[in-house]
Amino acid sequence: MAHPDLDGPDAGAPDTACPTPGPWAFGNPTRVVFGIDSLARLPELVRGRSTVIVTFPEARSIGLTERLKALLGPTLLEIITDTQANPDVAELARLHDDFHARHAACALLVAVGGGSVIDTAKALAVTAPREPDADAPGHFAHLAKHLAIGTVFAPARAIPLIAVPTTAGTGSEVTGWATVWDRQAGRKYSLALAETWPEAALIDPTLALTLPVGPTLSSGLDALSHALESIWNANHNPVSDALAVSAAQQVMAVLPPLMKDTGNLSLRTGMSQAAVMAGLAFSNTRTALAHSISYPMTLEHGLPHGLACSFSLPLVLELAIGASPSRDRVLETIFGAPLASAPERLRAFIEGLGLSTRFSDHGVGPEAQRRMIADALQGVRGLNFLGRRKP
Numbered sequence: 001m002a003h004p005d006l007d008g009p010d011a012g013a014p015d016t017a018c019p020t021p022g023p024w025a026f027g028n029p030t031r032v033v034f035g036i037d038s039l040a041r042l043p044e045l046v047r048g049r050s051t052v053i054v055t056f057p058e059a060r061s062i063g064l065t066e067r068l069k070a071l072l073g074p075t076l077l078e079i080i081t082d083t084q085a086n087p088d089v090a091e092l093a094r095l096h097d098d099f100h101a102r103h104a105a106c107a108l109l110v111a112v113g114g115g116s117v118i119d120t121a122k123a124l125a126v127t128a129p130r131e132p133d134a135d136a137p138g139h140f141a142h143l144a145k146h147l148a149i150g151t152v153f154a155p156a157r158a159i160p161l162i163a164v165p166t167t168a169g170t171g172s173e174v175t176g177w178a179t180v181w182d183r184q185a186g187r188k189y190s191l192a193l194a195e196t197w198p199e200a201a202l203i204d205p206t207l208a209l210t211l212p213v214g215p216t217l218s219s220g221l222d223a224l225s226h227a228l229e230s231i232w233n234a235n236h237n238p239v240s241d242a243l244a245v246s247a248a249q250q251v252m253a254v255l256p257p258l259m260k261d262t263g264n265l266s267l268r269t270g271m272s273q274a275a276v277m278a279g280l281a282f283s284n285t286r287t288a289l290a291h292s293i294s295y296p297m298t299l300e301h302g303l304p305h306g307l308a309c310s311f312s313l314p315l316v317l318e319l320a321i322g323a324s325p326s327r328d329r330v331l332e333t334i335f336g337a338p339l340a341s342a343p344e345r346l347r348a349f350i351e352g353l354g355l356s357t358r359f360s361d362h363g364v365g366p367e368a369q370r371r372m373i374a375d376a377l378q379g380v381r382g383l384n385f386l387g388r389r390k391p
């Protein structure tokens with residue numbers, strides 16, 4: 001499906017089998033340590049530093065906090081468990097100020113959880129410089145001001161972070177971004193600093209073995225969305241493409257059987273590997289239109305992130321096909337050629353997992369859908385879609 005707004009630099013590029021590559025760069029400062037039972041390697045990564053762990057409330061009842069205490073021993077200062085899904089500035093302010101007031105000696109944060117926990121830890125890891133009207137050290141209000149206007153700042157304090165994901169999909173363990181919500185203002189912010197990249201991602205697929213079906217689906221589809229969004233993206237490069245193709249193929253092979261056999265360690269391992277590859281891909285490209293559409297779907301319609309950023313993938317694929325020969329070639333390696341039937345096959349794949357791909361089924365009527373897509377194309381992520389903004 002052609003779209004009048006899609007006329008980026010890739011459009012009309014020569015369709016040769018071996019195009020001359022343009023200049024590109026790929027980098028990621030996070031060391032990835034992957035393996036079954038690799039949680040046991042946490043002390044090796046912590047290296048005796050005074051550590052605060054940030055995790056999810058249920059970590060106590062499933063015995064995870066006891067395991068972490070036993071692993072880190074006296075280097076562990078505290079385990080913070082009162083985190084919330086989709087962290088909001090109001091809640092983060094309390095957590096952030098309390099953490100910095102009590103833990104001046106903390107030399108390392110370890111986030112053990114899904115994307116929300118890792119993003120919470122990233123927000124705890126930095127403080128903004130005090131402004132003249134400051135009334136308390138490390139006051140979150142200063143950080144919130146930067147979040148609201150999207151400025152990059154040199155942190156007054158920056159604590160290194162190790163991310164240990166317990167889901168497979170968010171990719172937050174290998175990116176420098178934290179999504180922070182302001183429900184009162186109806187806005188979504190992105191914390192993005194050099195200091196918020198994890199120094200290491202420790203990925204142990206056994207940690208996802210007890211993940212319920214709902215978060216397994218949501219995080220798995222988030223990974224698929226990250227892979228595809230890095231392909232139809234102005235910032236694509238050969239390395240991100242290679243990672244994204246592998247990741248997308250693996251999610252599409254592994255997620256359906258995993259949904260029927262959530263305790264299968266081999267399938268969990270496949271999903272964890274696909275998720276980190278997708279994360280590495282979009283760590284260099286950022287996301288695009290499907291994620292831009294997802295933010296109002298989460299904020300206004302309460303759809304979990306992974307579902308909100310994937311239900312529209314067939315529609316976005318329709319828009320992407322034919323807009324760029326180089327992108328079509330990469331998409332063909334996932335969906336096969338010709339691409340004409342690919343959106344229908346992707347729709348069948350997603351609906352086969354129980355997620356409707358229709359806006360109306362998520363409470364969005366035709367006029368609201370049209371407006372939402374138009375707004376999303378103008379959003380920061382929407383402008384990444386197919387080179388609508390130069391890298």
Ligand SMILES: [Fe+2]
Pocket residue numbers: 170222225226291305309
């Ligand atoms: Fe995402």
